[in-house]
Amino acid sequence: MSGAAGAVELNVERRGIITVCLMIATLMQALDSTIANVALPYMQGSLAASSDEITWVLTSYVVMAAIMTGPVGWLATRFGRKNLFIACLVGFTVTSMLCGVAGSLTQMVLYRLAQGAFGAALVPLSQSTMLDIYPPEKRGAAMSIWGMGVMVGPILGPTLGGYLTAQFDWRYVFFVNLPFGIAAVLGLMFFMPGENRRGTGRFDWTGFALLSLALAALQYALDRGEEFDWLDSATIVTCFIAAGLGFYLFIVHMFLARNTFLSRALFADANFAASLVTIFSVGLVLLASSALLAPYVENLGGYPVAAAGLVMAPRGFGTLLAMQAMGRLTNRMDPRHLMLIGYGLLGLSLYMQQGWTPAESQIYMILTITIQGAGIGCVFVPLQVVAFYTMPAELRTQGAALLSLVRNIGSAIGISLTSAVLQHMTQVEHAVLAAQVTPFNRALQVGGAVSRMLDPATPKGAALLDLLVNTQAQIIAYIDDSRFMLLATIPAMACLLLMRKPQPTKTSAAT
Numbered sequence: 260m261s262g263a264a265g266a267v268e269l270n271v272e273r274r275g276i277i278t279v280c281l282m283i284a285t286l287m288q289a290l291d292s293t294i295a296n297v298a299l300p301y302m303q304g305s306l307a308a309s310s311d312e313i314t315w316v317l318t319s320y321v322v323m324a325a326i327m328t329g330p331v332g333w334l335a336t337r338f339g340r341k342n343l344f345i346a347c348l349v350g351f352t353v354t355s356m357l358c359g360v361a362g363s364l365t366q367m368v369l370y371r372l373a374q375g376a377f378g379a380a381l382v383p384l385s386q387s388t389m390l391d392i393y394p395p396e397k398r399g400a401a402m403s404i405w406g407m408g409v410m411v412g413p414i415l416g417p418t419l420g421g422y423l424t425a426q427f428d429w430r431y432v433f434f435v436n437l438p439f440g441i442a443a444v445l446g447l448m449f450f451m452p453g454e455n456r457r458g459t460g461r462f463d464w465t466g467f468a469l470l471s472l473a474l475a476a477l478q479y480a481l482d483r484g485e486e487f488d489w490l491d492s493a494t495i496v497t498c499f500i501a502a503g504l505g506f507y508l509f510i511v512h513m514f515l516a517r518n519t520f521l522s523r524a525l526f527a528d529a530n531f532a533a534s535l536v537t538i539f540s541v542g543l544v545l546l547a548s549s550a551l552l553a554p555y556v557e558n559l560g561g562y563p564v565a566a567a568g569l570v571m572a573p574r575g576f577g578t579l580l581a582m583q584a585m586g587r588l589t590n591r592m593d594p595r596h597l598m599l600i601g602y603g604l605l606g607l608s609l610y611m612q613q614g615w616t617p618a619e620s621q622i623y624m625i626l627t628i629t630i631q632g633a634g635i636g637c638v639f640v641p642l643q644v645v646a647f648y649t650m651p652a653e654l655r656t657q658g659a660a661l662l663s664l665v666r667n668i669g670s671a672i673g674i675s676l677t678s679a680v681l682q683h684m685t686q687v688e689h690a691v692l693a694a695q696v697t698p699f700n701r702a703l704q705v706g707g708a709v710s711r712m713l714d715p716a717t718p719k720g721a722a723l724l725d726l727l728v729n730t731q732a733q734i735i736a737y738i739d740d741s742r743f744m745l746l747a748t749i750p751a752m753a754c755l756l757l758m759r760k761p762q763p764t765k766t767s768a769a770t
Contacts, residue, residue: 273450274392278404280446281385283439284348285408288381291355291374291436292321294420298429305429308364318482319368321671323375325474328664330467331380332657333520335387337462340656341453344384345444350377352440359433382409383659388451390647390655399589402643403582406636463520466512473505477668481675489679524651525658533754534646535665537598540751541638542669544605544744547677548631549574555737556624559617559730573625574632581636594641595755601637602752604630609745613738617730645758673747677740684736685729692728 269277295302295316303313335343354374361367386405393401423431480498487495513519526532552574556567585597608631615624650658 269392269452276446276450277392278389278401280443280451281388282404282408283443284344284381285385285405287351287436287439287443288378289409290419291378292324294432295320298420298424298432301424301429302367306361306364306367312364314482315364315368316371318478319371320375320378321667322475322478323372324379325478325664325667325671326471327376327379328383328660328667329470330462330520331383331660332522332654333462334380335384335656336653339454340384340388341447341451343380344388344451345447347377347380347384348440348444348447351381352436352444355433355436355440359430380660383656383663386643386659386663387656390659391652392452396590398647399594399640399644400586402589403586403640406582406639406643407579409639461518463516463518466509466516466519466521469505469509469512473502473509474668476505477502478671481671484675485678485682520657521661522654522657525654525661528650530649530758531646531658531662533757534642534662536754537638537642537751538646538662538666539669540748541635541642542666543673543676543747544609545635545673546670547673548609548744550674551677551681551737551740552628555615559733559737560619561617570621570624571628574628577629577632578636581633582640585637585640589641589644593760594645595758595760597641598638598645598755599752601634601639601641602748603634604637605634606745606748608634609741609748612741613745615737616734649759673744677743680740680743681733681736684739685732688732688735689729692731696724696728 299313299316302308302316306313331343338346351374354370354377357370358367358374361370385408386402389401389405390398419435420432423429423435476498480495480502484492484495489495490499513521514523549571552571553567556562556570560567562570581601588597608627611623611627611630615627646662647655647658
């Protein structure tokens with residue numbers, strides 16, 4: 260391992276095999292965060308669960324994955340990255356099979372908890388390994404390859420899950436991991452280089468307990484907030500207080516305690532600290548914008564499910580193409596400039612989205628979401644290079660775990676906030692528009708076909724009038740959500756000023 264770069268010297272064939280195995284592991288973990296969504300109604304009947312209980316199949320996985328992401332760096336240092344990676348990949352594959360054969364909701368939730376615990380390490384370990392096996396001048400391309408698994412997995416998950424459920428059975432949503440898991444384990448066993456394990460102190464149980472409490476309370480509040488009417492519920496308020504207190508005590512403990520599983524040196528790195536804010540905004544917009552697109556296109560636009568999928572597909576293609584381009588450009592241009600271009604494209608797409616109506620042309624909608632996908636891809640790849648540019652090699656696994664954790668927290672908060680804004684603003688705009696429904700409104704005065712059809716004095720007229728008002732209120736609420744996401748990108752753009760420009764290496768210049 261070279262001292263400056265921290266890259267392991269491998270031949271091209273061995274590096275290629277390791278890369279494929281890492282991509283399989285990354286894609287498996289990313290897919291399983293969303294692949295079960297469309298299969299929930301089928302699981303509900305098989306597992307004799309209510310509509311409220313079946314959502315724990317998703318929540319249990321997400322909560323446990325978030326909790327177990329934090330100590331990945333400590334575990335990799337204690338047991339060795341290769342050993343931990345193989346153990347987690349074996350555990351993830353086995354628990355996937357157990358989820359597929361679960362006969363009750365209790366079994367399913369327990370197996371999903373175990374699957375989330377094993378899957379938490381796969382993404383940060385694959386990222387830190389990619390950074391180690393590629394020299395600095397090729398890390399931009401490596402991060403573009405790795406990023407495709409992280410970014411495309413959640414997009415493809417519902418589509419693949421729907422196909423497997425429709426063609427076979429919902430259990431194949433989990434069985435599909437078996438052949439890929441076996442192939443990845445064998446490849447890593449024979450080709451992934453080992454490393455010397457460094458002695459570590461005792462595990463930081465206090466920090467782990469505080470972080471677990473904070474993440475579990477936050478995730479529960481975000482998942483159930485809309486159902487319990489947010490701050491009007493004592494349960495949700497208690498969860499938010501517990502989450503805030505847990506994060507506060509964890510931060511105090513991390514900076515005062517002698518041994519913690521997150522090194523304080525991580526936050527002394529200006530590039531990495533600024534990258535945490537940036538990746539939070541990327542996570543916030545990534546899944547939130549995707550979650551808003553489907554109901555808008557299907558419910559307001561009136562598109563059938565198949566047509567809606569085709570309209571939204573270019574977003575993923577835009578991300579893929581941008582990642583490939585950034586992999587080539589990151590080593591030739593200032594990555595900060597590339598991220599600025601990405602935020603510009605992202606902001607442009609959100610601004611264009613504020614002008615959408617249900618009658619919007621397909622071409623304009625496809626253009627908007629393609630630009631949005633390209634903007635996210637332009638930010639994601641250079642960010643991975645800048646975040647680890649000045650970081651010592653021994654801290655990369657911890658850094659990758661923390662970066663992954665912050666991105667997932669941003670995604671959870673983004674989905675919950677945009678859903679809350681949509682629901683609240685729909686009610687507000689409905690009240691504003693309904694205030695115009697008076698006998699003095701000329702459009703509603705008796706004398707024309709429209710006024711008779713929308714006569715609020717008749718049951719049919721009142722129902723149709725309420726439907727029209729609610730539809731218009733939802734359109735305005737979606738515009739408010741787009742404006743909210745646009746404003747959320749501004750703090751991240753300001754963080755670009757705090758990042759240092761990576762300097763090209765001699766090898767890079769020669770290349």
